[in-house]
Amino acid sequence: MEPILGKGAVASYIPALASANPKSFALVLTTLDGTVYKSGDADTPFSAQSISKLFMLTLALEALGSRLWKRVGREPSGNAFNSISQLEYECGIPRNPFINAGALAVTDAVISSAGDHGALDDMLTLVRKASGSSRVRIDPEVAQSEREWGHRNISLGHFMKSFEVIDNDVDQVLNTYFCQCALEMTAIELSRAGLYLANGGSDPISGAKITQPGRATRINALMMTCGHYDMSGDFAFRVGLPGKSGVGGGILCIIPGIGSLCAWSPPLNEAGNSLAGTRALELFARRTGMNVFRN
Amino acid sequence: MEPILGKGAVASYIPALASANPKSFALVLTTLDGTVYKSGDADTPFSAQSISKLFMLTLALEALGSRLWKRVGREPSGNAFNSISQLEYECGIPRNPFINAGALAVTDAVISSAGDHGALDDMLTLVRKASGSSRVRIDPEVAQSEREWGHRNISLGHFMKSFEVIDNDVDQVLNTYFCQCALEMTAIELSRAGLYLANGGSDPISGAKITQPGRATRINALMMTCGHYDMSGDFAFRVGLPGKSGVGGGILCIIPGIGSLCAWSPPLNEAGNSLAGTRALELFARRTGMNVFRN
Amino acid sequence: MEPILGKGAVASYIPALASANPKSFALVLTTLDGTVYKSGDADTPFSAQSISKLFMLTLALEALGSRLWKRVGREPSGNAFNSISQLEYECGIPRNPFINAGALAVTDAVISSAGDHGALDDMLTLVRKASGSSRVRIDPEVAQSEREWGHRNISLGHFMKSFEVIDNDVDQVLNTYFCQCALEMTAIELSRAGLYLANGGSDPISGAKITQPGRATRINALMMTCGHYDMSGDFAFRVGLPGKSGVGGGILCIIPGIGSLCAWSPPLNEAGNSLAGTRALELFARRTGMNVFRN
Amino acid sequence: MEPILGKGAVASYIPALASANPKSFALVLTTLDGTVYKSGDADTPFSAQSISKLFMLTLALEALGSRLWKRVGREPSGNAFNSISQLEYECGIPRNPFINAGALAVTDAVISSAGDHGALDDMLTLVRKASGSSRVRIDPEVAQSEREWGHRNISLGHFMKSFEVIDNDVDQVLNTYFCQCALEMTAIELSRAGLYLANGGSDPISGAKITQPGRATRINALMMTCGHYDMSGDFAFRVGLPGKSGVGGGILCIIPGIGSLCAWSPPLNEAGNSLAGTRALELFARRTGMNVFRN
Structure with a gap:
């Protein structure tokens, strides 16, 4: 791993991320029985960023079910995470829930259905339950940045509001989105939080049902x-596991029926995914044979 | 299935396909031990069309290895199968081997490396070996159409030649491509031919090694x-198995470690994939639990 | 004219414009000697909307000279007035000063150079001087709408701020832009205000120098x-005079060396230009021979 | 002029153009009374290339009248001369007659209406009549290249044939197009050939009526x-005269009611227009005041 560690570029679009240590690295596997296999900076909190989109998507599917797919598609975009052109050709309907526009549509849906405590509280409640950690928080400095x-964004x-694809006040949706991106977790917590997706929607340790089995399968x-983003094909090609990256350098991978895997290293490749994190997951998948496309 | 059978529209861009019977239907599963589970018109030959891209890709990877990825990408396109716009923005490098432009790049590569008998013969040899059927042929009427x-195309x-992405004479590449699209097989033959991809690159029945294990994984x-095409995300969402469709109405799905599945029904959805075929595969995956994203 | 009057659709994106009378119509020619030839509702104030972009452009050229062209291009866009896709491909630099994005860049430049009274005051001062009318105002209801x-917008x-193409606070630029769009004038006032562009930059009546001769030529x-917008080619083809339209239904045309012409009729064609106004100008140009492309 | 002469790059996409002398230069003005003002290599034949599109457009308008505009638009494209993306979004209808796709549509229309001698002969007949020179020819070497x-192309x-926008055999249309691009003329001949567009459609010297007055105006x-191409706005901004460029380095400009102007210098700017030719025309227009946007 040494030659690749530190290569790539730490996200610099906001000051709060630009100061991340480019040498940080963690790889954590949590299996369905709760065993944790960890290496590196597994206990260091970092900015989950777009990995939070997974949890908001889980909430939106619980709230709307298949009606969600009228507001957002489920196709790869073939464009950068923050591209707006496709949105123009497609009348404001985002391609999928994981590009930024799609995440805004998902957050809008969660806001519409959230109870008294609001969408952000709902997300924090879900993440704390799934990760078994009450420490998980929104970093206010990152949110402000x-x-x-x-x-x-x-x-x-x-832009989406101009197509009437967003129901709520745009500023409210954006504020919630900026806060959800500032979700701060450790690699251990993220790895643990992904177990429900590897286990048909239920947390295998607490038994808590977080989503329906079919929804877990489909989120995967x-x-x-x-x-x-626009290297999803490459990740499937190299790693062969469902994964979601964030520009904080984290990647959460699901191994259906087996466990959940979190890699973290801040420097990113050109598409905004952790460079060393992707490589670590590729080596892990190759050596363990944990790749859904392998026999 | 009855309500969906016959819906959609049979491919009409060439007369030779427009005459297909919209009520034809087949679903065939071949497991690694050679057992065949079949239903419907499993013995009726039909035009494999883009499913042939799988076999040409296998040949190109054998010939060029990872150098192939300098000529063609491996990302979803976010566009129709025959779109040219993205090709313009991306300097003639097709997004992936399964859109038409990418298949032309793959065929060009196979032509460059083919022996005396030519790329088409190489493909027929591979398909006959993988399917165990010498009956497999190129339908000359379809090729001409x-x-x-x-x-x-x-x-x-x-267009690609103008970017010097095609090495060989364009007419030769196009002729080979038109012929490979005219590959004619039955659902039983196609199901059988996919086994090497479910079995790490080797035919589990004859033992013939068709490609390396890593390449089979990556083709999946x-x-x-x-x-x-532009419903790849939807297919993954609904079916959860690696698959390749053709406008003849066939879809070949791989179940790694278990077997290979072919559905056939000529009428297509708006993206050019078999409507009833997709639905049949969705029901199959749901009822059997054979879905790589399920625990 | 009767058959076309009332056809098309009044701009409805804001309530303040949707209530315009679709039967309103005016055509006013002011020649360099100050003679006014008028017909219809020539004294009725209406929302100048994008015609105000002409005056802001005049101010920006006075302030920045040719440096303005580093911030905005001068090519037709081939897209709708509010399109964002091209802006993405071209790194936030708008195609020309008359699409909305370009007008924002121009307004940003005027704000940077405006004195104590601000960009909007500068524009009002210019328009009042050019039109010889102190009545000209910003309609606060339209601005709010x-x-x-x-x-x-x-x-x-x-979007442009994310490319650092806008220097000032985005909200300030937008507020100024929303106000400038709410410029309210009559056809007589607008026709009079265009004279400096027909007269090498100087008002032929007061003698006031508004811009340099070369700049007037280039604005034309x-x-x-x-x-x-995306019917500029069609307008040149039909009318053959430099013109600028607004979604309030006004069109200001310049006849170099002769005079300035304002047509007004609220219903718009599909590109957002006055339908009857364009037709009136086409007939005027054909019958008078005032067309810069004619011998 | 000296510093700019020789800058830019001679068209190199075909060998027959790449060998042009980058120091060649001509500027020729022919006035309606037949007076010729010339400088430089005014008698040297060069490849007219896209300037030939003017003559084919004249023929197509004579043959189809306004029906031509169902096959091709009249809007600037906002894209390169050989772009294909816009054609995809707009179902194969080219934006205007002067981009390559539009010229193919025009040539297709001329072929459909041409008499026994064919479209190319019709064009040569028109050009020889308008230029008063029987020497004008198609360079067979350039056509072959x-x-x-x-x-x-x-x-x-x-691509257009796939949208059924081309009526005739594609190869026939392309062959005619390749030949028309190979039109070889001198700057004197081209300048002379443009007079009918400056004179309401009739040749002012011979009196021959080449097109109707309204059509000449509209071609201008x-x-x-x-x-x-994608610097049409810039040319209007700098020069202020209707013009048509070719990648052979020629530009033909029309001064309505006065005369016709041809500049020639092979090296091109990034949009494919003669660099020194554009500059010479800009200086000419500035010094003579011959600019349709000037008072």
Whole structure:
């Protein structure tokens, strides 16, 4: 791993991420029986960023069921995570829940259905339950930085609003989105939090039912085809596991029926996915044979 | 199934396909031990069309290895199978081997490396070996029809040639491509021919090694992310198996470690994939639990 | 004219415009000697909308000279007035000063150079001087409506800010833009206000120098190639005069060396230009021979 | 002029053009009374290339009248001369007659209406009549080179045929197009041949009526908005005269009511228009005041 560690570029679009240590690295596997296999900086909290889209998607599917797919597609976009062109050709309907525009549509849906405590509280409740950790939090400094430097996302939000694809107040949707991106977790917590997706929607340790089995399966499918922006095909090709990356350098992978795997290394490749994290997962999959496309 | 059978529209871009019986249907599973589970018109030959891209890709990977990926990408396109716009923005490099432009690049590569008998013979040899059937043939009438009505593909070929992405004479590449699309097989033959991809590259019955294990895994990954044009995400979401469709109405699915599945029904959905075939595979996957994203 | 009057659709994206009388019509020619030839509702104030872009462009050229062209291009866009896709491909640099994105870049430049009274005051001062009318005003109700329903423009502004193409605070730029669109004038006032462009930059009546001769010539050129969004070619083809339209139904045309012509009729064609106004100008140009492309 | 002469790059897509002398230069003005003002290599034949599109357009308008506009638009494209993306979004209808796709549609229309001698003979007859020179010819070497290296144009032709926008055999249309591009004329001949467009459609010297007055006016309008590919706006801004460029380095400009102007210098700018030719025309227009946008 040494030659690749530190290569790539730490996300610099917001100051709060630019200061991440490029040498940080963690790889954590949690199996369905709760065993944790960890290496590196497994206990260091980092910014989950787009990995939070998984949890918001879980909430939106619980709230709307298949009606969600009228607001957002489930196809790879063939474009960058923050692209707006396709949105113009397709009348404001985002391609999938994992590009930024799609995540805004999902967050809008969760806001519409959230109870008194709001969408963000619902997400934190879900993540704390799934990860078994009450420490999980929204980093206020990152959230503020997202807001200050979020012109591209603000643009996406108002663009969708102009097509009436967003129901709620755009600023409310954007604020919730900026906060969800600031979700802060450790690799151990993220790895643990992914178990329900490897286990048909239920947490295998607490037994808590987080989503229906069919929805867990389908979220995994979406992670495979759309989880790594415009390098989703490459990730499937190299790693062969459903995964979702974040620009904080984290990647959460699901091994259906076996466990959940989190890699973390801040420097990113050109598509915004962790460079060393992707490589670590590729080696893991090759050496363990844990690849859904292998016999 | 009855309500969906016959819905959709049979491919009509060439006369030779437009005459297909919209009520034809087959579903065939062949397991690694050679057992065949069949229903419907399992013995009726039909035009494999784009499913042939799988076999050409196998040959190209054998010939070029990872150098193939300098000529063609491995990302979903987010566009129709015959789109040319993305090719313009991306300097003539097709997005993946399963859109038409990518298949032309793959065929060009196979032509460059083919021996005395030519790329088409190499493909027929591979398909006959993999399917265990010497009956498999190129339908000359379909090939001729493809050529006559192939303006869109001719356009793609010359477009790529203008970027010097095609090495060989464009007309030779196009002729080979039109012939490979005219590959005629039955659902039983196709199901049998997919076994090497479910078995790490080797035919489990004859023991013949057709490709390396890693390549079989990766072809499966490409089928999952790119195998159904601009509905690849939807297919992964519904079916959860690597698959490749053809406008003749066939779909070949791989169940790694278990077997290979072929559905056939000529009427297509808006993206050019068999409507009833997709639905049959969705029901099969749901009822059997054979879905790589399920625990 | 009768059969075409009332056809097309009054702009409805903001309530303040949707209530315009679809039967309103005016055609006013003011020649360089100050003679006014008028017909119809020549004294009725209406929303100048994008015609105000002409005056902001005049101010921006005075302030920046040719440096303006580093911030905005001068090519027809081949897209709708509010399109964002091209902006993405071209890194946030708008195609020309007359599409919405380009107008935002121009307004940003005027704000940067405006004195104590601000960009909007500068524009009002210029327009009052050019039109010889102190009545000209910003309609506060229209400005407020623009702001409330301005999601597409807000999106464009933040998009450009994300490329650092906008220097000032986005909200300030947008507020100024929403106000400038709410410029309210009569056809007589607009016709009079265009004289400086027909007269080498100087008002032929007061003698006031508004811009340099070369800049007047070039603004006319931009009106010809870009003044009617994605029907600029059609307007040049039919009318043959430099013109700028607004979604309030007004069109201002320049006849170099002769005079300035304003047509007004609220219902619009599919590209957002006055339907009857365009037709009136076409008939005027044909019958008078005032067409820069005619011998 | 000296510093700019020789800058830019001679067209190199075909060998027959790549050998042009980058120091060649001519500027010729012919006034309606037949007076010729010439400088430089005014008698040297060069490849007219896309300037020939003017003459084919004249023939197509004579043959089809306004029905031509069902086959091709009259809007600037906002894209390169050989772009195919817009054609895909717009179902095979080219944006205007001066981009390559549009010229193919025009040539197809001329072929459909041409008499016994064919479209190419019709064009040669028109050009010889308008230029008063029987020397004008198709350079067979250039035509052959166009054919050999014409993959991009072949692609455009088949693409349009796939949308059924081309009526005749694609190869026939392409062959005619490759030949028309190989039109060889001197700057004196081209300048003379443009007089009918400056004179309401009639040759002012021979009195021959070549097209109707309204059509001459409209061809001039199209030259202004679409005559220089994706730098048409820039040409209008700098020069202010209707013009049509060719990759052979020629530009033909019309001064309505006064005369016709031909500049020639082979090295091109990034959009494919003569660099020194554009600059010479800009200086000419500025110094003589011959600019349709000036008072």
